[in-house]
Amino acid sequence: xxxxxxxxxxxxxxxxxxxxxxxxxxxxxxxxxxxxxxxxxxxxxxxxxxxxxxxxxxxxxxxxxxxxxxxxxxxxxxxxxxxxxxxxxxxxxxxxxxxxxxxxxxxxxxxxxxxxxxxxxxxxxxxxxxxxxxxxxxxxxxxxxxxxxxxxxxxxxxxxxxxxxxxxxxxxxxxxxxxxxxxxxxxxxxxxxxxxxxxxxxxxxxxxxxxxxxxxxxxxx
Numbered sequence: 001x002x003x004x005x006x007x008x009x010x011x012x013x014x015x016x017x018x019x020x021x022x023x024x025x026x027x028x029x030x031x032x033x034x035x036x037x038x039x040x041x042x043x044x045x046x047x048x049x050x051x052x053x054x055x056x057x058x059x060x061x062x063x064x065x066x067x068x069x070x071x072x073x074x075x076x077x078x079x080x081x082x083x084x085x086x087x088x089x090x091x092x093x094x095x096x097x098x099x100x101x102x103x104x105x106x107x108x109x110x111x112x113x114x115x116x117x118x119x120x121x122x123x124x125x126x127x128x129x130x131x132x133x134x135x136x137x138x139x140x141x142x143x144x145x146x147x148x149x150x151x152x153x154x155x156x157x158x159x160x161x162x163x164x165x166x167x168x169x170x171x172x173x174x175x176x177x178x179x180x181x182x183x184x185x186x187x188x189x190x191x192x193x194x195x196x197x198x199x200x201x202x203x204x205x206x207x208x209x210x211x212x213x214x215x216x217x218x219x220x221x
Contacts, residue, residue: 001074006051006103007096008044010078019043052102059106072109074157076100077144079112079137082129090136097144109153110141111192115163135185142187155190160209167202169209172216 004011020043024031031039059071077097083090104110114134141154160175161167179191197203 004051005078005096006048006055006100008047010096011047011051015047016043019047022046052100055103056106070108070153072107072111072152072155073103074111075113076103076107077110077112077137077140079133079140081133083136084132085136094140094143097140101147104144104148104152107152109155109189110145111155111157112137112141113157114138115158138185138187145187153189154187155192156188157192157194160193160195160206169205172213175213175216 004015008016020034020039023039023043023046024034033039055073062069062071077100079093080089083093085091114137115130138154138156145152145154160170162170195206197206
């Protein structure tokens with residue numbers, strides 16, 4: 001799900017090129033030039049229609065099997081990391097999100113992916129921008145939620161490690177400070193700590209982290 005989107009402009013070249021080839025095969029000889037504007041328009045329309053259908057189909061399948069489950073897609077809604085409400089990238093992302101109303105109508109929970117604010121560089125400005133990024137993502141989820149009378153839960157995803165190498169574990173005190181800032185927004189209904197530890201030493205560290213700080217989770221209730 002991180003490699004493509006139901007929005008053409010947010011989808012990587014691999015999927016775009018395959019879609020263009022597909023449309024060319026449907027209409028042999030009509031679009032010999034891959035840069036043909038009509039070809040690109042048809043490819044974009046085909047991708048966005050079918051990609052959204054795939055996402056909605058997935059929701060239908062899960063809902064049929066688990067009717068009591070709350071369903072959402074990881075990372076949705078999205079918002080760029082380094083931008084602000086005045087920059088074109090942020091404004092454009094809101095437009096993209098507005099174009100996914102079919103998805104927001106079907107999900108039960110919004111699951112924005114964030115990385116905790118931490119001072120990774122020693123530069124206070126970077127730390128503040130990181131905090132602003134977290135708030136901006138929560139604000140965008142709440143903006144979408146208001147469109148539907150706030151009937152979605154907002155549950156944020158994050159990691160118990162720093163995002164940049166060496167991906168060290170976040171300390172107990174740091175986590176509590178960051179939790180106070182990040183997850184006690186009134187809009188936020190919950191937190192998912194995810195883990196993808198491909199190395200054995202990371203797996204052992206993660207087991208230790210959750211065991212050592214198990215009392216922390218009781219304090220977060």
